[in-house]
Amino acid sequence: MRGPPPDHVAFPLRVTRQRRTALADDDAYLRGLVEVVIFTRPGERVNRPDFGSGVDNLVFAPGGGELAESTKALVHGALQRALGDLVRVEDVAVEADEATLRVTILYLPLSGNAPGPERRSMTVTAGAGASP
Numbered sequence: 539m540r541g542p543p544p545d546h547v548a549f550p551l552r553v554t555r556q557r558r559t560a561l562a563d564d565d566a567y568l569r570g571l572v573e574v575v576i577f578t579r580p581g582e583r584v585n586r587p588d589f590g591s592g593v594d595n596l597v598f599a600p601g602g603g604e605l606a607e608s609t610k611a612l613v614h615g616a617l618q619r620a621l622g623d624l625v626r627v628e629d630v631a632v633e634a635d636e637a638t639l640r641v642t643i644l645y646l647p648l649s650g651n652a653p654g655p656e657r658r659s660m661t662v663t664a665g666a667g668a669s670p
Contacts, residue, residue: 549574568625568647569660575620576613576641576662591616593664596639605639606632613641624648628657639664 546567548560562570578590591612599605609632617627628644642661 564647565658568621568645568658571621571624572617572643572645572660573662575616576643589620593641602634606634609634609639609641613643617643617645 545564546562548562548566549570552560554560575589576591576593579594580590580592581587583589593609593612596605596609596612599608610630613632614627614630617625617630625645625647628646629642631642631644633640633642640661640663642659644657644659646657
């Protein structure tokens with residue numbers, strides 16, 4: 539038995555083998571939104587100059603506890619500001635290890651269509667020692 543069809547256009551935008559716009563379920567859609575907020579620089583979007591986290595500005599910042607705390611504050615604030623009506627950010631954990639920065643976000647979807655009230659997490663790794 540199949541569930542309901544996905545409700546959202548997939549990101550990045552792509553076409554299926556049937557030459558239709560690819561769709562995404564709620565989980566994939568929310569995950570994509572979180573990624574977009576993290577990887578967008580403030581000022582990059584013309585009509586939304588405060589959208590984004592600015593984490594990419596920290597890539598060349600000196601490592602250590604200060605970098606981890608700055609990253610945590612930037613990511614948490616940006617997600618709450620941009621997606622506060624769609625997700626509740628439970629925690630942002632940051633590990634700074636020499637030239638690698640690992641950010642793990644724990645969030646709870648607020649949408650009634652999400653399959654269950656389970657928390658979701660995603661990890662983003664960036665830096666010289668990061669694997670693709």
